[in-house]
Amino acid sequence: xxxxxxxxxxxxxxxxxxxxxxxxxxxxxxxxxxxxxxxxxxxxxxxxxxxxxxxxxxxxxxxxxxxxxxxxxxxxxxxxxxxxxxxxxxxxxxxxxxxxxxxxxxxxxxxxxxxxxxxxxxxxxxxxxxxxxxxxxxxxxxxxxxxxxxxxxxxxxxxxxxxxxxxxxxxxxxxxxxxxxxxxxxxxxxxxxxxxxxxxxxxxxxxxxxxxxxxxxxxxxxxxxxxxxx
Amino acid sequence: xxxxxxxxxxxxxxxxxxxxxxxxxxxxxxxxxxxxxxxxxxxxxxxxxxxxxxxxxxxxxxxxxxxxxxxxxxxxxxxxxxxxx
Numbered sequence: 001x002x003x004x005x006x007x008x009x010x011x012x013x014x015x016x017x018x019x020x021x022x023x024x025x026x027x028x029x030x031x032x033x034x035x036x037x038x039x040x041x042x043x044x045x046x047x048x049x050x051x052x053x054x055x056x057x058x059x060x061x062x063x064x065x066x067x068x069x070x071x072x073x074x075x076x077x078x079x080x081x082x083x084x085x086x087x088x089x090x091x092x093x094x095x096x097x098x099x100x101x102x103x104x105x106x107x108x109x110x111x112x113x114x115x116x117x118x119x120x121x122x123x124x125x126x127x128x129x130x131x132x133x134x135x136x137x138x139x140x141x142x143x144x145x146x147x148x149x150x151x152x153x154x155x156x157x158x159x160x161x162x163x164x165x166x167x168x169x170x171x172x173x174x175x176x177x178x179x180x181x182x183x184x185x186x187x188x189x190x191x192x193x194x195x196x197x198x199x200x201x202x203x204x205x206x207x208x209x210x211x212x213x214x215x216x217x218x219x220x221x222x223x224x225x226x227x228x229x230x
Numbered sequence: 231x232x233x234x235x236x237x238x239x240x241x242x243x244x245x246x247x248x249x250x251x252x253x254x255x256x257x258x259x260x261x262x263x264x265x266x267x268x269x270x271x272x273x274x275x276x277x278x279x280x281x282x283x284x285x286x287x288x289x290x291x292x293x294x295x296x297x298x299x300x301x302x303x304x305x306x307x308x309x310x311x312x313x314x315x
Contacts, residue, residue, distance in 0.1 A: 061301070065298070104250060106247060108250065
């Protein structure tokens with residue numbers, strides 16, 4: 001399996017994502033340039049974190065129109081897996097690959113800290129290897145992470161199992177105190193209707209090495225390996 | 231073709247939490263502007279473009295807002311002013 005990581009002007013987690021795939025999954029990982037139209041035959045696309053185009057206008061709003069995004073939209077439409085991490089999640093929402101939008105954190109502060117997530121859906125290509133209701137620790141680092149959608153959309157997402165991760169406290173409860181940014185219903189990550197496109201604000205690629213305090217991010221990437229066995 | 235300057239106001243959708251607006255409201259209260267009830271912080275874009283007439287200029291800017299300038303999930307836009315330059 002071959003994994004592509006897109007570099008936009010202002011991406012800053014692209015190298016981390018490439019390293020994660022190569023060092024921790026021992027898979028082939030290739031950088032994809034935002035101006036290219038060629039996905040280089042990758043099976044999976046990672047939209048990494050960062051501040052693409054300086055977050056001008058809105059986080060992810062300009063990156064959405066990068067040439068490579070046309071190919072990624074087509075890849076997603078074919079059922080190809082895509083994961084958007086942090087800024088990548090914002091880009092995926094702006095591109096309409098995922099529902100909703102990410103707004104300025106309710107307290108207006110940039111937050112860089114570990115959070116606890118509860119896996120709400122295992123019906124995605126990135127969470128099928130997780131235990132039901134698993135609690136995962138991984139870091140966040142963002143200023144615009146407040147997940148927002150209208151009530152009808154939120155109800156539909158809950159009903160269809162498209163809420164993938166929720167911010168919870170250490171005992172697994174989605175409390176207001178456990179919510180680092182004011183996301184509606186403590187939503188940290190969502191997926192598309194088929195579970196092939198997933199977006200989340202926390203950084204699984206920064207939670208793969210015991211040296212960094214958590215290896216809980218591994219389960220997302222391990223879930224991908226199941227694709228090759230299937 | 232005529233050259234137009236079109237001003238578009240983009241504001242957070244009413245009813246959504248606007249933390250920047252809240253912070254500005256609090257700061258104004260601190261300064262003694264006790265009569266301030268609410269503030270919303272948005273963006274003003276001034277677009278210089280060519281179009282056949284005012285209607286065409288307005289239609290073009292409306293399309294720009296729908297496709298890029300405003301997020302349909304969270305923001306509303308108003309074309310505030312159209313002037314020939």
